[in-house]
Amino acid sequence: MTVRNLDALFRPKSVAVIGASNREGSTGAMVWKRLIEGGFDGPVWAVNPKYDMLDGHACVGNAGDLPDAPTVAIVCTPPSTWPGIVHTLGGHGTRAAIIVGEARDDDGRADVQHTLAAARPHLLRVVGPGSLGIVTPALKAHLGAPSVTVRSGGVAWVSQSNALTNAVLGWAHARGLGFSHAVALGDEADVDAGDVLDYLASDPGTRAILLEVDSVKAARKFMSAARAAARNKPVLALRSGRSDPADALYTAAFRRAGVVRVDALDDLLDEIETLGVGRVAAGAMATLITSDRGVATLATDAFKAAGDTLAPCPPGAVDALAQALPRARPGNPLLLGSDARAEHFGTALKVLADQRSTGTAFVVHASTHSAPVEEVAQALVANQRYAYRGLLACFFGGVKRETRDALHEHGIPVHTTPQRLARAFERLVEYRLVRELLMQTPEGQPARAPEAIDAAQAQACAALSSGVTSLDGDEAARLLAHFGLRTVPDDAREDAVVDITVELRDDDNFGPVFRFTAPPEHDEARPMCVFGLPPLNPVLSDDILSNSAYAREVAPEPVLNALTSISQAVSEIREIVSLKLVLRVMKNGAAIVAPHLRLSANRTRFAIMPYPRRYEETLDWRGQRITVRPIRPEDEDAHREFVESMTPDDLRLRFFGAVGRFDHSQLARMTQIDYDREMALIATMQNDDGSIRTLGVVRAVADPDNETAEFAMAVRSDQKGKGLGRLLMERIIAYARSRGTHWLIGEALRENSAMIGLATAVGFTATRTEDPGVVGFRMALDQPEVKGEGQNDRQKGVAPAYGASRSCSGTR
Incomplete structure (x- = not known):
């Protein structure tokens, strides 16, 4: 549960394959073949008592016979052998092992525990079991059994699924895309997603992180790691299972950590192109450049559906475009005309370069006789430097491999449809927004006097010491009043706009979490139901309130203060293990109704540590x-x-x-x-x-x-x-x-x-x-x-x- 020795996995100097083989179809053969074909230029050793040589490399009988300690070992043997192998490797000085095999039964799971016990005294890190492996293309290090030789790129892929990892690597390989690292975690017995996020957060070769997870094992560590990573680079996450009752909690956790959640694998794949190739400084605005009116309409519809904003065309740009491209129709989209030539696209980029408000440049083009795709692509390459907020391209029907590679080399992502391009940009904008939420400075709450907090603490302690484990009605109201919360009777409904039910519950993974529910407004299809991870402040409370259609009908400050005060109460008084109350929102105020608190001397730790x-x-x-x-x-x-x-x-x-x-x-x-x-x-x-x-x-x-x-x-x-x-x-x-x-x-x-x-x-x-x-x-x-x-x-x-x-x- 640390980053210790993870550099051995991501920057190996030597590799041993335990159970290497030339038997067709065996795991040992696949792993050995991929390591050799990948071209890793450090020392590699095969370990198998059945061979003296393997593909020109000396083969030793067991791990204890290795001539030197490998940085990392890939273990392809049955589970019963893992503890002994790891014990030998650890004593030899090896710092990490990747276990490819799976623990399928109770005996195998027991072997995993023995393996971890054998690794612990040596601080040896274990990936897996059931891991496809780890790939670092810049070092030509293919440690495992990926389906293809992986190219180098700027995006890291981290997944709990071997099959999905292989599919993504194959998809990217076919499109000339690469990765800084590709990680298949397997069963996460030791190294987990939080550990890898921690490492990649400061990895200079990784510009963005794409994460696929079904569940998070150590929520507090994961949240700290994700927040650290998201402050430095985009982190996008895919989690399947929208019908899972815990799914809304994952949505809240990702957002709180500054992680952009995507809804489909296609969206994540598109970001391999957008983030791995381009360096797009996504603002809220973009300018669409095309030659055909029909293409412009399709692209405009795609951007509107994605929620993207096309920038107004400033007067300065209108005049400059009229002089440089007299046959074009200035605006957004910028229509160059059906007879536009390839060089006109480059001219448009030059003109817009002086108009910073036009934002990111999008070129959407279907090949014409006067502007073939390959020539337009060359014009974009030649003028890419003028797109100060980045340049993305969409060519209907795709481009030749040589053209695609040239665009990639110059940092220009290429998408096949306007819809994919628009959604990719939407996610870049979403990252900017959630990162700003992560970096926002909340307005300060009125400081609670220490005496008031101490009085609330004393009340909770006195209740517990007398055997009382729950506070209701007046007693609960008295404790919460120390945090500035006013209680009103249930029948006090004058000026009430909506009742928000607030619950604090103890999640098995994320610890104490808030759940906020409210009925739908009028004929609105969905009621409000969102989660929030304490501690909250006014900025985070506002993000929660924005999920309700009632937000526009009330003065926000009293509601934000009340939500923040509720959070402060449970943050300061750790004996509150659960809470349920109604927050009655009125036109110009907020009060609580029917509070119920459950107390205990032992509460699970927050996933995000509150102010100490x-x-x-x-x-x-x-x-x-x-x-x-x-x-x-x-x-x-x-x-x-x-x-x-x-x-x-x-x-x-x-x-x-x-x-x-x-x-x-x-x-x-x-x-x-x-x-x-x-x-x-x-x-x-x-x-x-x-x-x-x-x-x-x-x-x-x-x-x-x-x-x-x-x-x-x-x-x-x-x-x-x-x-x-x-x-x-x-x-x-x-x-x-x-x-x-x-x-x-x-x-x-x-x-x-x-x-x-x-x-x-x-x-x-x-x-x-x-x-x-x-x-x-x-x-x-x-x-x-x-x-x-x-x-x-x-x-x-x-x-x-x-x-x-x-x-x-x-x-x-």
Whole structure:
């Protein structure tokens, strides 16, 4: 359940095939043949006691006879042999194994468990069993039994299905398309979809990820990995089973993670073309270029059906087109005329290049005598650089292989119908929208006084201590009132617009999830029924509310505040294991009706970690009252002011180079963090006008294994030299140690003597790096902490609230 040693699978240096064979039709023969035909240029070894040589390669009798430890081994033998083979390989130094065979019965499943036990002491990773394998075309590494030799490309394919993976690889091969990696996970006994997403998120050769899953095994890890990946590159997911009762929950989970869900395999295949070939910066607008009126009508209908928007043709473009292409009819679609020649398509791209509002360029063309497809394609290749937001093409009837390959080489995706092109673009726009949702800065809720939260906590604890496991009516209303929620009687229906039933239920996989239902409006065909993963904020609540047709009839703010407050109640009071109430939405307000809460001392963890309030601390510092706490999305404006207050030299020392102004997306990355993997503690104080000023920040970002966390720190330029850096540093060390991280590491420019001095003073060891101008730091956190002379716990930064909790048990 980590990314540890996954580089052995995706960047192997040597390979062994256990059970390699030349027996026609055997698994060992298929795997060996594909490895050799693929052209992998590292050492390869065959293991089978029946052969001395296999296709010119020496063959050894068993894994213990290998001359060196292979980076990865492909195991093609029966299940009963797996534990012994993995034990031998692990002791030899092999870091990963792909098990191609399947565990079909109880004995086979027991063998899988023994295999994992044999792998664990050596940290050897296991893919499968029942895996088609892993392909990395750039290294010519075909590790398994794919149906074809796979070309190199920019899209990664990750699937739980062998048959579907083979079908997709074959489809892409026939169209000259390739992959950065292709992964068939099999039974996911060890390596699962979350692990692979984590690896691919930072893989420079992967521009987009296409994911096919039926189910997610470790929801919390999957959500963290998917959110990290979707912040960096498009992630599209296909899940079959729309009739599955859990399907709506998967839709909500994908959207919350910034993953675009597609409805059909055809849609996913089209994205191999669009994302693997092109580099399209999809905005909301596009301009359609064609020569024929009938083609223009078909394409326009396709874009309208997909929900895409054709950009208005700006006056500047109309005048420029009239001069450059007098026989064309300016507009959108841009009609070049039935007698247009190939070079006219290139001219259109040049003219539109100066009109940025025209968006992405689409060329849809059916071959004519004056403009054959091959000549139009050459014109697009020659003028592709003018399409600043990308260029996509659709040629009815397809193109020759040489023409297709030339278009691909220049980053121009080619589709066969306007419908496929329009849907492909729709998904790019959808990715931009869900990524913006992931990066949005929510408006802050009114801060709940700690006393109010503590009072709600005390009520829950008192109920449990007296044997009460559910709160109804007035008792439930009293607890929820601490979060600003007003309760009204069921018969109070004045100005009521709709009742939304809100339920918190514990899903076996995703943990606590919300379910929101409401009746249809008038003759609307479908009632509202959507899921939401807590914690929610006003932006996420708005995304949920938008699913109801009633949203346009009410003032949104009271509803959003109520939904967010309900989420805050279950996030803060972990003893609430289930909830059911009615949110009565009125024209200008919202209240709750008939609340019911069920309590328990043990609740499943959220799939997305909520704001960790237990790390908040208020203290006196140099005669001022400051607060040290985790950063929140609402801190973006204060963080912008904090960064802008720093001198250029301080910024250079912090970011290892000259930096300019930070835009919203960069600041969102700094303030919207995944608390399950990253912590940013900020020191703040209140200005005279009541606003919050950020004085300093320290971060620790852990790898998915929680083996190592890397820290970074910045202090406001006018606060340097006052000890704030040490105060923050000691707290991030205490935080990382409390979550079980083994090592804390960091770097500083050699000229940054203040940072170097601070790091060594608090216990880091200075280390060399590959860059002589950079000093590294390293601290073992699982060693006993030694206090310096005269230092108490407060001076060491271990505040009483750290690691503590306001739960009934006193721990989290």
